[in-house]
Amino acid sequence: MRCVYLVNGKIVIKDVEIPKLEDGDILIKVKYALTDGTDLKTYLRGHHIIKDGPFGHEYSGIVVESRSEKFKVGDEVFGLNSAYCGNCKYCKESRENLCISLKFLFGAYAEYLKIPKEIVNKNVFIKPKEISFKVAPIIEPLSCVFNGIEKLNLKGNENILILGSGSIAIMFFLALSENHNVKIHSRSKDRLKLIKDKLLYEQIEKSFMKEYKDFDYSIVIDTTASFDLVNEILKNPRRGSKILLFSGMESEKFLTFEQSYFHYNEIDIITSFHHKPTSTKKAYEYLRRNHMILENIITTEVELSDIEKAFFLMKERKALKVAISVL
Numbered sequence: 001m002r003c004v005y006l007v008n009g010k011i012v013i014k015d016v017e018i019p020k021l022e023d024g025d026i027l028i029k030v031k032y033a034l035t036d037g038t039d040l041k042t043y044l045r046g047h048h049i050i051k052d053g054p055f056g057h058e059y060s061g062i063v064v065e066s067r068s069e070k071f072k073v074g075d076e077v078f079g080l081n082s083a084y085c086g087n088c089k090y091c092k093e094s095r096e097n098l099c100i101s102l103k104f105l106f107g108a109y110a111e112y113l114k115i116p117k118e119i120v121n122k123n124v125f126i127k128p129k130e131i132s133f134k135v136a137p138i139i140e141p142l143s144c145v146f147n148g149i150e151k152l153n154l155k156g157n158e159n160i161l162i163l164g165s166g167s168i169a170i171m172f173f174l175a176l177s178e179n180h181n182v183k184i185h186s187r188s189k190d191r192l193k194l195i196k197d198k199l200l201y202e203q204i205e206k207s208f209m210k211e212y213k214d215f216d217y218s219i220v221i222d223t224t225a226s227f228d229l230v231n232e233i234l235k236n237p238r239r240g241s242k243i244l245l246f247s248g249m250e251s252e253k254f255l256t257f258e259q260s261y262f263h264y265n266e267i268d269i270i271t272s273f274h275h276k277p278t279s280t281k282k283a284y285e286y287l288r289r290n291h292m293i294l295e296n297i298i299t300t301e302v303e304l305s306d307i308e309k310a311f312f313l314m315k316e317r318k319a320l321k322v323a324i325s326v327l
């Protein structure tokens, strides 16, 4: 079978054996895998969790072999690419995203994907018929987005500023604009054009701000991991605001802020990483209700053999999310 590997920052398509299963595992024929910002970052500059090896982590497909009681051959499934242990101190504090033995799965850019039993048991789901194979893998980044939203502890009717205009920013926008006044700060003309060209445009175009200084926000969500932009925000945040650092920067980036300003104005810096069962549940329900609009975030589709093109388009900001189809 064909399987995409990342080797020293290069994408290599290898012909490898279909993996053998152990008790509790399933094997799926991949229908779609989606690219995301994390994969792009990994491709461009490496990642502290994702190492060289099988690449891709957002998937949907059909079960072709099962050694699990939970799924049978022919089941249409989608899911997440990690599982928490449920027993460590973090899991017991309901912080499963910080689990000390979080088990990850990579290799979604492939014809077949073996999903190990830990993930099968916790984070693989039957795909509802109305949700397409193409959009279903979005459950993974959407779960991360809902983890960020959970941590903000929103009361409703807040003014929210989102930094960035990639797929994560758009997901935050869609999920939050139902109950809040949300603006997107981006200076990328290409992204704005891309969003205009897709049906996302009517709702979102009005919300774009080239400059954010006059917006009376109470919440800032960073999806850019831009050191300069985040430092700029930290210089003079609005009194009483919360700043969510959603996207991870490279190691050894030290942000600075003035302690007394933050103290007397009660500025909160919040972080969020990955997802946990409560956020996945919310993402699942949101996906069921909004899969049509979420599908618009997938701006391009390429076949597995053309995967390099997907990353080129992402890098050039000509695609938000690319669906890698497996024929």
Ligand SMILES: [Zn+2]
Residues within 6 Å of the ligand: 084, 085, 086, 087, 088, 089, 090, 091, 096, 098, 099, 100, 101, 102
């Ligand atoms: Zn754990």
